[in-house]
Amino acid sequence: MTDQNGSTNGPGGPGGIAPTARVTDYTDRFAKFLETEVAPLEQDLARRGVGTPWQPKLDDAGRMHPEVWEARREVQRRSAAAGLYNPHIRAELGGGGFSRVEMQHVEEFVYRNAGLGLGLAALAWTEGANPAIEHVSDAARGRYLDPLLAGEVTAAFANTEPGVGTDVLAMSTHARRDGADWIVNGRKAWITNAHFADFVQVVAVTEPGAGTRSLSMFLVDADAPGFSRGRDIPTMMADGLTGELGFDEVRVPAENVVGEIGDGFALAMSWINWRRLCRGGMCAGWGHWLLDRALDRARTRTSGGRPIADLQAVQHLLADMDADIYAARSASLVAQAELDVLGPFDIPLHRDAPRLISLVKVINDEAFYRVADNAVQVHGATGLLQGSPEEKLFRVARNLRIPAGTVEIQRNAIARGLLRGDPASR
Ligand SMILES: Cc1cc2nc3c(=O)[nH]c(=O)nc-3n(C[C@H](O)[C@H](O)[C@H](O)COP(=O)(O)OP(=O)(O)OC[C@H]3O[C@@H](n4cnc5c(N)ncnc54)[C@H](O)[C@@H]3O)c2cc1C
Incomplete structure (x- = not known):
């Protein structure tokens, strides 16, 4: 049907x-x-x-x-x-x-x-x-969400700071109320699209000491007085997209609060969880792409007068790539299906969801790293050539294990779920 x-x-x-x-x-x-x-x-x-x-x-x-x-x-x-x-x-x-x-x-x-x-x-x-900005106020929707959907503008998600990454609740960027407005002060770092974003979804402390209710999310225009783009932060991605942002007495109208005051942690997590779940298709897609290229290379590159595809050592590299892609893709599809039933980005999030989301991220990050490594190996020196797809995706694969929550943090979430009695441990 x-x-x-x-x-x-x-x-x-x-x-x-x-x-x-x-x-x-x-x-x-x-x-x-x-x-x-x-x-x-x-x-x-x-x-x-x-x-x-x-x-x-x-x-x-x-x-x-x-x-x-x-x-x-x-x-x-x-x-x-x-x-x-x-x-x-x-x-x-x-x-x-x-x-x-x-x-x-x-x-x-x-x-x-x-x-x-x-x-x-x-x-x-x-x-x-992204799932966080879906909670924009009706008043701000036409100004931010609609142009974003139309591709007329771009955004950045500003959560991480120079001194605080994983330990999000220790952030120092803060916002204080001033009449109906909010005044934001602080610095963000490692922000993708920092240089080009037309507006920023910034997370700031609004109620110190209130734990997961201490943060709020605001939409800040890149031309707002007091907003500045900081230095570029060159990473091994070499894409020229990561940088710092500054907020110096930036005035933000109440309608630019995303969701409610105090929702910032949950909203930041829904943005981050979206990126975590995207790992499933990203790693399966790029993994297959690398495997197709490795198969071509193995069939056409010769050693001792025969294609290297005839060598068991190379066949095992290809088989390991296939095994990793197949396992990660299958696990991700099953987890995504379970999350579709639970609600992947609900606020509040279903208690069984974090373990599944973290399983998707850690399984893909680690499987794809092995896939990218084996792809380089099949290509020999050509796989190390700067700017080749294998060399670039090896760097991307190494990167993936850190942003949107490190693989260690995913293990924390999985273990928390198991010890609390999530379905897998019942
Ligand atoms: C290319 C790139 C793009 C990025 N884009 C964005 C973006 O657009 N927006 C944004 O806000 N941020 C962005 N980030 C930041 C990213 O989310 C953080 O780097 C990441 O969350 C890890 O924080 P950290 O680097 O401060 O590491 P740290 O928190 O300093 O961690 C260092 C090490 O300690 C471990 N560790 C820390 N705390 C714990 C714990 N409690 N339990 C177990 N292990 C722990 C970590 O796993 C890691 O191995 C980006 C980063 C990169 C590299």
Whole structure:
């Protein structure tokens, strides 16, 4: 049976893991979009000599070359116009209303088919709409969420500080009430899209000592007096997108509070949990892409007059890649299906959800690291070539184990769930 969204009961319906009809419709349209809209932009970018989206030239301040950034922006605008940019956002807000299982299939398709190209920008990533901003006030919706969904502006999520990462509740950025407004002061660091964001979803202390109710989330315009972009923070990603932000007596109207005062921790977690869950499709998609490339290489590279694919040592590298991708993909789909039933981003979050979300992140981060490592090994020295897909994705894979909560923090959440009596331990 098929419902109005093209979801099927049984394997593809609630609790199921098969792609639904609307996933197939989306991926068909996405494939066409890559061919007709993205490929010409990619060719144009290649002619300009400003690098690629995965290996951009950087400007004097160490930031992504503005022409590479603009090419990504153009893809986002076209993707939004084609109805491809926001499948993960609730339908009543203007998104596709896809479930997490559906999104895993979508993300897998996007990462496998866009590889490291400009097409990756066609699906909203950290600079786009997210489950936290879905809680924007009605008054601020037209000013922030709608343009974000349309690809007209980009955002950044500002949670981490120079002195505080994992230990979020120890943050020092704070906001005090002034009449109906709020005044924000503090510094944020390691923020993706710090240099280009049109507005920022910033998390700040509003009630010191109130534990998980001590924080609130505010929308701050990048041209607000007192807001500043700080230095670039060059990481091994070498994408010129990570930097610092400053807030010096920044006045924020009450309508720019996301959710309610005191919801900041839960909202930050829903943003972070969204990124954690995206690991499932990302690692399956890039993993398959690397495996396809490794198979090609093994069939064509020779040693002793025979393809290296004939060598058991190389066959085992390929088999290990397949095993890791298959296991991580399967586990993720099952966990995403369970989360679709529990509510992956509900506030408050179902008590059984954090363990499942952390399982998705730690399983994928660690499996993909091994996959990327084996991909380099199959390619030999070519896999170490700076700017090659294998070399870049090895650096990406190493990075993935830290942002959106380190793999150690995921283990903490899994153990907390087990010791409290989550389903796996009952
Ligand atoms: C490329 C990149 C992009 C990023 N983008 C953003 C962004 O857009 N917005 C944003 O807000 N942040 C962003 N971050 C920050 C990121 O979320 C943090 O780096 C991450 O949460 C870890 O914090 P930390 O680096 O301060 O590590 P620390 O908290 O200093 O941790 C250091 C080590 O101690 C361990 N550790 C710490 N506390 C515990 C504990 N309680 N139990 C067990 N082990 C523990 C950690 O696992 C780690 O191994 C980004 C980071 C990078 C590298």
